Amino acid sequence: MTQYRPVWAPDGVEIEKPSTARMYDFYLGGSHNFAADRQLAARTIEAWPDVPHLCQANRAFLRRSVTHLASLGVDQFLDLGSGIPTAGNVHEVVHAINPDARVVYVDADPVAIAHSKALLAQVPEAAAVYADLRDPDAVLDSPEVAGFLDLARPVALLMFAALPFVPDSDDPAGIVAAYRDKTAPGSYLALSHGTGDYRPEAVRRVEDVYTQASHAMRLRSRDDISALMDGYELLDPGLVDIILWRPDPQSPPDPLGGDVTRYSMFAAVGRR
Numbered sequence: 014m015t016q017y018r019p020v021w022a023p024d025g026v027e028i029e030k031p032s033t034a035r036m037y038d039f040y041l042g043g044s045h046n047f048a049a050d051r052q053l054a055a056r057t058i059e060a061w062p063d064v065p066h067l068c069q070a071n072r073a074f075l076r077r078s079v080t081h082l083a084s085l086g087v088d089q090f091l092d093l094g095s096g097i098p099t100a101g102n103v104h105e106v107v108h109a110i111n112p113d114a115r116v117v118y119v120d121a122d123p124v125a126i127a128h129s130k131a132l133l134a135q136v137p138e139a140a141a142v143y144a145d146l147r148d149p150d151a152v153l154d155s156p157e158v159a160g161f162l163d164l165a166r167p168v169a170l171l172m173f174a175a176l177p178f179v180p181d182s183d184d185p186a187g188i189v190a191a192y193r194d195k196t197a198p199g200s201y202l203a204l205s206h207g208t209g210d211y212r213p214e215a216v217r218r219v220e221d222v223y224t225q226a227s228h229a230m231r232l233r234s235r236d237d238i239s240a241l242m243d244g245y246e247l248l249d250p251g252l253v254d255i256i257l258w259r260p261d262p263q264s265p266p267d268p269l270g271g272d273v274t275r276y277s278m279f280a281a282v283g284r285r
């Protein structure tokens with residue numbers, strides 16, 4: 014069936030292949046998704062009804078961790094697998110603390126980057142680049158990153174819910190280490206990652222659904238996620254369930270009753 018093609022869809026985008034970026038946009042209540050994305054997202058929610066809540070918890074961790082890093086004086090951010098712009102984008106969170114800080118968004122989804130560029134047209138301190146995060150040299154040498162960030166100074170690398178889309182065969186720990194080794198001492202990594210430790214059956218069902226998407230999804234054990242932070246000294250409270258990373262006392266009551274197994278995501282921030 015041919016699908017209706019909205020005017021905002023960038024040329025060349027495959028609207029009939031569900032995209033992980035657009036499915037995530039759908040879970041967050043966004044409007045930059047197509048029928049194929051919504052259908053597969055609905056199947057994911059059937060397999061794990063808590064998915065929209067865990068996406069919100071991931072965004073809340075983004076806000077808390079980026080606010081913390083900006084408050085520590087970090088003024089350069091590289092957001093890898095940044096997604097389609099939504100409420101509380103990294104540059105907005107950062108600029109509330111330091112309007113001169115620089116942010117570069119990297120994603121391999123054409124809709125995510127087209128919308129990021131449109132949003133950033135009036136924001137000289139931020140840029141977006143269409144690139145594959147699995148190729149650290151290509152990302153770091155791209156004109157948008159090399160011309161915008163000074164990698165001789167500390168930078169915060171952000172990998173929020175992005176590494177589950179890097180299969181084991183692509184060596185996610187090796188990719189993270191390559192970025193780490195190319196950043197200056199005093200740089201940071203903030204990371205969130207889904208886990209199959211608590212609810213392996215439900216996770217298997219979700220992984221199954223995602224075999225139909227643009228990127229397969231691989232949720233990992235706490236030990237494997239901990240290994241991704243190698244070479245970083247973890248800030249308090251370490252690698253923890255996502256809702257337990259420096260929770261905001263002002264936030265409304267937890268919609269899942271604080272049951273960390275229903276979120277099944279770990280989060281950490283480390284300094285190299």
Ligand SMILES: C[S@@+](CC[C@H](N)C(=O)[O-])C[C@H]1O[C@@H](n2cnc3c(N)ncnc32)[C@H](O)[C@@H]1O
Binds near residue numbers: 094097119144173175
């Ligand atoms: C679940 S979304 C997370 C978005 C955002 N980081 C957040 O936490 O709100 C995962 C994002 O990673 C992107 N992604 C997956 N594999 C990628 C790759 N190899 N290179 C760049 N981006 C990738 C997807 O396009 C998608 O936008």
